[in-house]
Structure formats: structure tokens, C-alpha cells
Amino acid sequence: xxxDSPLASIAKTxxxxxxxxxxxxxxSHQTILERGLHACNLRDVFGWNRPFSPEVLPAEIFxxxxxxxxxxxxADKYISKLRxxxxxxxIYLHSGYPTSDQNAVFFxxxxxxxxxxxRQHVTSATRLVDVGCGSGAGxxxxxxxxxxxxxxxxxxxALEYARIxxxxxGISARVETTYxxxxxxxxxxxxxxxxxxxxxxxxxxxxxxxxxxQLGCALSVxxxxxxxxxxxxxxxxVLYTASAIVDGVDTFWQAVKPLLCADKHVIFYxxxxxxxxxxxxQRQAYQTVDRLAVVGLVVTIK
Numbered sequence: 001x002x003x004d005s006p007l008a009s010i011a012k013t014x015x016x017x018x019x020x021x022x023x024x025x026x027x028s029h030q031t032i033l034e035r036g037l038h039a040c041n042l043r044d045v046f047g048w049n050r051p052f053s054p055e056v057l058p059a060e061i062f063x064x065x066x067x068x069x070x071x072x073x074x075a076d077k078y079i080s081k082l083r084x085x086x087x088x089x090x091i092y093l094h095s096g097y098p099t100s101d102q103n104a105v106f107f108x109x110x111x112x113x114x115x116x117x118x119r120q121h122v123t124s125a126t127r128l129v130d131v132g133c134g135s136g137a138g139x140x141x142x143x144x145x146x147x148x149x150x151x152x153x154x155x156x157x158a159l160e161y162a163r164i165x166x167x168x169x170g171i172s173a174r175v176e177t178t179y180x181x182x183x184x185x186x187x188x189x190x191x192x193x194x195x196x197x198x199x200x201x202x203x204x205x206x207x208x209x210x211x212x213x214q215l216g217c218a219l220s221v222x223x224x225x226x227x228x229x230x231x232x233x234x235x236x237x238v239l240y241t242a243s244a245i246v247d248g249v250d251t252f253w254q255a256v257k258p259l260l261c262a263d264k265h266v267i268f269y270x271x272x273x274x275x276x277x278x279x280x281x282q283r284q285a286y287q288t289v290d291r292l293a294v295v296g297l298v299v300t301i302k
Contacts, residue, residue, distance in 0.1 A: 014084055049080055070082055085107050099208065121298045124146070135165055192236050198219060215246070224259055239297040242276065260299065271295050275293065
């Protein structure tokens, strides 16, 4: 049963206005904001996070955001602490710009690439677990192909937003949210594990961004290892992550390859985008890295 949360109600109101917004990279977003414009419509408020005057929003929405403490005030203007993006005609709640908080819930170009990978490789499943679900967009974008969806994360804010996004999608009855470090708290059979985990080396070790050691791929390798040990026969892992390419060598592939066996697994691996987050190469952590490439690993249990 829907809990009819205020933020879900706002999203449903946005849908009635045919709201649409594509979330871009933080660097590009900052460039847009540096133009110094104030908000004059809903996309400006909830997409770009531009400063706005109260009259730009319907009074009911403005009052709801005030009551929920979801607005920052500067002089006579306000800035929303949250955003809404669209993907496959669905609306997703996520954190406002900039996503600098430890518990930020990120939504951006990776989300769109991740969803395309999932739609390419998933046709049906009984029980899906979305590891490190964030906004829940990965699991929820498969709602027409999966019977039951478990959205798992160690970030309480992500689980809160994922629950709201399930409500916005109208499938709360088929969705559970679970606080879990990878699959440690997941019980029962699983025939589909999906994940778009953090894959950067982040000095602040923010939950949504830090992928651990091995140039940021340690968490992705752990997810693959646990998923392959839990999936039922015929089950599938779809992992969207990134690899630091060092002297032409794909370091993630080298790290995950020992877990894979041609006798037990059907393996698909591809480089989706050869060059992402190029600005990171200027940091000390990446001084040996040629480039960061987004990759997709799909493993089916024989």
C-alpha cells in the first residue's frame, strides 16, 4: 500500500506537468549554474537547482518543502536540497547539487548508461537484488521484467529515496528495501544481481563515490564474488563499473577474471565508454593511470 509520502506527491504533480530533466555530469552542471540565472520554472528548481522566488512554485509544493526542511535560503531566494530527474518516462528523486554530503544519492550519466546495459541483458527474473541501489533506478527500470525487487544499500538516505521512488513508480508492493553490505543481509534465493557501485578513489570516502582499493575497483570485485556464490542456476549478474587502465591493462578485468570459469559461467564483458571522469587523472591517486573506462560485466550461471 502506498504511504503517499509528500515527496512522492510532489513527483506525481511534476509528472502531470510533463516534467522532464536529464541529469548531466557535475562539471557540466556547474558550468550551467555559473551563468548566474535564477529559476523561472520547475526544471530550473528541481533539475538545475537554481535559486528561485517562492512564487515560481505552486504554493502547496513550496509549503511542503518548507515543512520538510528541504530548502536552503539565501536572502530572498531559495534553493531546493533535492532534485528530480527522468529516465524512461519515470521520475526519480535524488540529492541536490552539489552531491558533496557523505550520504548523497547520486543520479547522472552513469545512471542512464547503467539502465541501458540492464535493459539490454535482462529479459525476466523472479527476484532481483540491486546492490548499492542509490536512487533505486537500476532495479526500478526493470519493473516490467522482474517480479520482485530488493533494493539494498548501506546508505540510509539512499534507502529512503529508493522507497519513495518505488512509490512514484507505483510498485511499492513488489519492492523491499534492505540495509545490507552487498548481500550479507539478503536471505533466500536470488536469480538476478545488478549493481552500479562506486568505483572512484575518493579522498573523503563518500559512500556513493568511493570504490575502495585497487584504484577503486575493490568493491566491484567483492560484489562479483558474493553474487556468483549466491545466484541460483540460470541466475545472472549484471555489473556496471569502471576500470583504471594502466599501461594499456584493464585492472578491473585482471582482478575479477580469477572468479570466472568458462565451465560454470557464460561471460560477457565490454568497454562501454573508454574515457570518463578525465579530470580525476590530475589527482595523485591516478598518477599511473592512462584513462578511466566504464565497463559492463554480465555473468550467467550455467
